[in-house]
Amino acid sequence: MLNIADTLRAWCSEARPFALATVVGVRGSAPLPPGTALAVDADGNATGSISGGCVEGAVYDLCREILASGGALQRARFGYSDSDAFAVGLPCGGELDVLVQRVDPTAEPHLTRALAAVEDGRPTAVAQIVDGPAALVGRTLSLVGYDGAPDGSLVGTGEGKAVTAQARAMMHAGRTGRIEVGGDADTCPERLSALVQVSAPPPRMLIFGAVDFAAALSRAGTFLGHRVTVCDARPVFATPARFPHADEVVVDWPHRYLDRTEVDTRTAVCFLTHDAKFDIPLLRRALNLPVGYVGAMGSRRTHDQRLARLRDVGVSQAQLARLHSPIGLDLGARTPEETAISITAEIIAHAHRGTGLPLSHGTGPIHRAAPVLSAARS
Known part of the structure; x- marks a missing residue:
């Protein structure tokens, strides 16, 4: 129904009942995804689409029938008809499962x-x-x-x-x-x-440092559904050809890009270089933002030196406690691909309050309650 939110909001504000037909299942090839809806009010006005046109008439009739009768829910399935390609069906060969119900905004x-x-x-x-x-x-x-x-x-x-x-x-x-x-x-x-x-919008993953590890991490982040940005101040390395899985590749100083981009409590900031002139200005800003995760790559020696430099520029102990460094979970990762799994595993564990331990070592429910997130900055 969210695809027709504007019209449905107007009908709801007028306390106008309507019939709502929602695609709740798709099999094979179908023109529109689950969640797509068509709605019809008591005057016969229609909004939305569930199939791009091929079954709209039949669904419209179902909606009118439910509104006229005040009837209960109805389920309908529409698929390809071998005997008559012009019959009610999906000539693209798919199948739609549609739920039709009467909605009373006052209820x-x-x-x-x-x-x-x-x-x-x-x-x-x-x-x-x-x-x-x-x-x-x-x-x-x-x-x-x-x-x-x-x-x-x-x-x-x-x-x-x-x-x-x-x-x-x-x-x-x-x-x-x-x-x-x-x-x-x-x-x-x-x-x-x-x-x-x-x-x-999908959660963002901001990867700073156009290195081999960034290429693997951008691919893993995309697989997990993040909108991935790779940023580096060196134009020779920050190119779309080197990072085909990233949604965008930005040539800019990391801290300057972070100052001008939108972040929220789901954003993951991953710093993958070892250069103090880049990481200290960036981490100083990132640790002061309401982002979901801040991680930095490096050895334990690099980590200790990084902490000392961050303290020198005024980063508090509470802010430093938010820093995941060395970045990632201890999986024994060595290759860029293994390291990307290590980093994304830590991001998932942090977002869902996981321990990172093997499930075989624990007791109780596997899934925890979703975390309560605070307001975002944009």
């Missing part, structure tokens, strides 16, 4: 707040139960802001707590998708599936 006021947040550009997640017990399917929960409290009809339930934890993690990653929760004593007894729709 779900949190949706109005969530849709307003999307329009205002604030990070937002809306989770909708799409499979599970009949009493839960269709119910929703929303989060506004990385540290926002959950809101909606699922709040206060065991299922709501489990969905909230995973929805917050999805928002932290900037991803929309299906989640599976429940079915065990650690979460909730009922097994269910929810579609989490997220309106948030």
